[in-house]
Amino acid sequence: MLYRKFFLLLYLSLCFLSVSAQEYFSEGKNRLNFAKTYFELGGQYSPSFNSKTLNGNVVSFVQNSASLMPYLNIGGIHFWGHADFYISIPLGQINLQKNNSSDFLLNQSVITGARFLPLAYKDNRIRPYVGASWAVVNFKQKSTPDNAQPLFQQNKLLLDLGLLYGKGNWLVRAGINYNYSNKWQYPLSQTNFQEIETPDWSGNVSIIYTVETTRSKKMEKENERLNQYGNVTKPTKDALKFGDYFIGAGFATSFMLSNSKYNNNEYPYFNKKGISRTYLDASIGYHFNRAGIITALSYRSPKFVNEAFGIKQTIQKNSFALEAYKFLTDYNGFTPYLGLNITYDNIRFSENQNIQKTFNQLNPGITFGWDILPGKTEQFFVLRTNLRWYPFSSIKINGQCFSQHQLEYNVIQAVFYPARYKNAKKK
Structure with missing residues (x-):
């Protein structure tokens, strides 16, 4: 730890x-x-x-x-x-x-x-x-x-x-x-x-x-240009290129939002709504600058553990999400977005040596969050907060429902745009 x-x-x-x-x-x-x-x-x-x-x-x-x-x-x-x-x-x-x-x-x-x-x-x-x-x-x-x-x-x-x-x-x-x-x-x-x-x-x-890191004495003209924007502007304003590729990585946590009928019946002394250990959320995608839309493929591996009185229960997920979302507005660099995703989940459930099960599922979800984006579509390093909500996910253990209804929260994802970085170095 x-x-x-x-x-x-x-x-x-x-x-x-x-x-x-x-x-x-x-x-x-x-x-x-x-x-x-x-x-x-x-x-x-x-x-x-x-x-x-x-x-x-x-x-x-x-x-x-x-x-x-x-x-x-x-x-x-x-x-x-x-x-x-x-x-x-x-x-x-x-x-x-x-x-x-x-x-x-x-x-x-x-x-x-x-x-x-x-x-x-x-x-x-x-x-x-x-x-x-x-x-x-x-x-x-x-x-x-x-x-x-x-x-x-x-x-x-x-x-x-x-x-x-x-x-x-x-x-x-x-x-x-x-x-x-x-x-x-x-x-x-x-x-x-x-x-x-x-x-x-x-x-x-x-x-x-x-x-103090954003403002640079070497970029006074750029600082002056950005400061001319109003408080609320379009996220796509002054976009020069059609789009850019990016890669991103950050730490995330998942929260179960519903109780498990299986645990309620079999192990009432377990934590009611599981919270995962911290895991890596990695993504690769394309930002359509002029449309204000992002498409991305992300990978996550949340792990939930309950352990008490000699019983250890583990749920290990490996998930790939294909998602698309659109920026809604830009308030002084705070840029919220909303979209949809479809996730392929490989779920491994184990309980001591008694139960070992594997589930493969497709689960629809909602993606929302925000970027910290003072430099608009020319900013090569972006801080992104992702939340993904999966209201329909569940598995069955011994004929009983084990809800996987959860919220994934990627607190801060560091996102890098290689082509934008090259353009900035030329300036």
């Missing part, structure tokens, strides 16, 4: 070094100072909480320690200092006290978070903010001697508020997070479920470094 986090951090760092990051106020509000990128390193404090363990048939209470979770946020302050969009990656968990008989895991990774600053960010000014984030909250109770309890994961909406202060490239943030849905029906054994209430609040402090 450590190597996964290392490569994920390295990848995201390289991506965000190429996203728009500008000084806001020196030239007023224009296209190239719409957003500013940052890297944020911080710590989240969670208070101690009461939990439960099972000794024989007797339920006992145990106090879990307060904990500290270091994290890395990567994001951008948008709308000329009024909005903050980010993702968050947990870097571990430090329990502040040791308990020899019981341990726990409690952390969260923010898939997408947004904060609103009523007063636009400025140097040497304290600015309050309020926000919300779509997060995966992970919880596991580890009781000796076997630590066989499952890892539970839930999609939750978390709320936060705090203060932001900075000068130049450096900022500091202090805030409080609130989780209004903090109760878990958790299995202490295969048949004994108990309600465990984790903390409903946590505090965080962090330091932020902002970067």
